Amino acid sequence: MTAMQTITPLLWFEGLAEEAARFYVSIFDGSKVDNVSRFGEAGPGEPGSAMMVEFQLEGQDFLALNSGANGEANGKTGGASATPRGAIALFVTCETQAEVDRLWERLGDGGEIIQCGWLRDKYGFAWNIVPQGLGELLGGSDREKAARAMRAMLAMKKLDIDELRRAYDGA
Numbered sequence: 001m002t003a004m005q006t007i008t009p010l011l012w013f014e015g016l017a018e019e020a021a022r023f024y025v026s027i028f029d030g031s032k033v034d035n036v037s038r039f040g041e042a043g044p045g046e047p048g049s050a051m052m053v054e055f056q057l058e059g060q061d062f063l064a065l066n067s068g069a070n071g072e073a074n075g076k077t078g079g080a081s082a083t084p085r086g087a088i089a090l091f092v093t094c095e096t097q098a099e100v101d102r103l104w105e106r107l108g109d110g111g112e113i114i115q116c117g118w119l120r121d122k123y124g125f126a127w128n129i130v131p132q133g134l135g136e137l138l139g140g141s142d143r144e145k146a147a148r149a150m151r152a153m154l155a156m157k158k159l160d161i162d163e164l165r166r167a168y169d170g171a
Contacts, residue, residue, distance in 0.1 A: 017064035131161035
């Protein structure tokens with residue numbers, strides 16, 4: 001018996017929830033849009049436009065919500081802003097460098113490249129795209145090796161696991 005997921009990330013948008021969900025689903029394997037709830041005549045959005053999009057990225061449930069006017073729920077004060085602030089990010093561990101490269105290119109297209117594996121996508125959400133094994137390099141018991149890997153990572157934008165391993169090994 002599978003336990004029900006009780007915490008689901010909800011991403012706020014200003015009219016782009018369905019577009020964004022379909023964009024994310026096109027990038028990650030094993031992903032799908034489950035349901036799109038649409039505004040009716042009662043509003044507050046344009047009748048027929050997406051209100052809430054339920055989708056999965058590699059088995060993780062997400063919700064995408066189109067906010068009301070000016071990023072406020074139902075156009076009333078006190079609503080949450082639809083502008084991502086960076087206080088929460090999406091962390092993706094990749095099995096191969098090819099996967100890092102592919103996700104970096106797709107998610108970074110139209111967005112902002114930061115550094116150390118961080119980027120902000122075209123919708124404003126922060127992503128950290130990291131190769132599997134990064135934690136072992138940065139947190140290894142040999143502090144000198146770990147420091148070399150950290151210095152190498154700090155100099156990178158997109159992370160390169162082979163280059164990080166070479167730095168760790170002192171090569």
